[in-house]
Amino acid sequence: MTEPKKNKLVFKKKAQSEPQAMDGAEPWLIGVVDDEPHLLEITRQVLQQFVFQGRPVRLVEGNSAKEAMQLVEAHPQMAVLLLDVVMESDHAGLDVVNHIRSKLNNQTLRILLRTGQAGLFPEEEVFEKYDINDYLDKAELTSHRLKTALKVACRSFGTMKKLESAYLREERLRQAAEETSKARSGFVASMGHELRSPTHSILSFTQMIKMDLEAAEMDADVKKNVLDYIDFSRASSERLVSLINNLLDLSKLEAGHMSFNFHKGPLSDPMSFAQQEMLPRLQERDLTLSMPENSQSITCCYDMGKVIQILVNLLSNAIKFSPEGGTITLRCEVLVDNVQITVADEGRGVPAEELDSIFDQYAQASSNMEQDGGTGLGLAICREIVYQHQGRIWAENRSEGSGAQFHFTLPLECPNPLLN
Secondary structure (H helix, E strand, O other), X not given: OOOOOOOOOEOOOOOOOOOOOOOOOOOEEXXXXXXXXXXXXXXXXXXXXXXXXXXXXXXXXXXXXXXXXXXXXXXXXXXXXXXXXOOOOOOHHHHHHHHHHHHOOOOOOEEXXXXXXXXXXXXXXXXXXXXXXXXXXXXXXXXXHHHHHHHHHHHHHHHHHHHHHHHHHHHHHHHHHHHHHHHHHHHHXXXXXXXXXXXXXXXXXXXXXXXXXXXXXXXXXXXXXXXXXXXXXXXHHHHHHHHHXXXXXXXXXXHOOOOOOEEEEEOHHHHHHHHHHHHHHHHHOOOEXXXXXXXXXXXXXXXXXXXXXXXXXXXXXXXHHOOOOOEEEEEEEEOOOEEEEEEEOOOOOOOHHHOOXXXXXXXXXXXXXXXXXXXXXXXXXXXXXXXXXOOOEEEEEOOOOXXXXXXXXXXXXXXXXXXX
């Protein structure tokens, strides 16, 4: 079916003088597709002096849906396509729209439909069903209306290209960051393994020297001083081993190489294990660890070793900042679809502005830096482990008095992704 040829672009008044194109400005590439040669000629005349944002236009033309598709594929930088609807078939132009958006995945090209049979294709319905940018009725289309529509379309195209460039730039930066992160994790893992072996050797030889020294006959004061030096060296080496292990754990978690063994069981198991491990430090500072009885009977899905690691990290922080003779509380409660575990202390709390960032790698509360100078890896490891459990972890200061409390959640049931 061919559109009637009675509809033409209307020149209501003499066109005003067009702005001048800037020297060397890249022209807007405009596609014009219509099966009526006289409409192609009129469009050519109307746009021959067209300039927008200092840029002239360059027209590429076709007279069928097939040629329209070929033009778009051959000119990926085309800004606007003036597209007739009825050509080889009643819906030829609409088929071109679908081809451009779906098959070519071109979302930046601005498509302006022109039709002489608006009644056959109601504007509202066409906009709803097809991804077009304007709908021009040939019966009412003037040179002024055409130029205005083109200016709007060109501006929109420019905006789309800027957004596309920004997205591609961000994507390149993201990929570069990922590659850097992988390289860093690989370097940390490699160096960690290289450092761990000699550090373990230092610990072993330090222990052997201590045993030999204790059995040796020498001045008591000298022996005590040397043994103190050895104990200090051993403590420093143990801290170095702990740091290396934390670095290795974090690099494995970030790379997704940390294995997990999820199962459903009572939380009393990891809680009791963590309590026993921290008992010497609790006794050293005359601290009480309170574990409500109702916490002992709760079951949920978790990895035993990893949850113990979380609890030991959180309890270590609580011990570090609790006043001597104080109480640390370890409790859990069942919520809708998960279990919330809380470690609360009676220390100075965490500065409000640092509550969100305290779980970032190498981040520490300012109070921690003043008192301990830790590495800031423990809480980052806790966060990664909790995420692998499909849970969340956060900190807040206690409302009833001084102290901080750290919460994390674990799922009540083991979903298939966890079991697998």
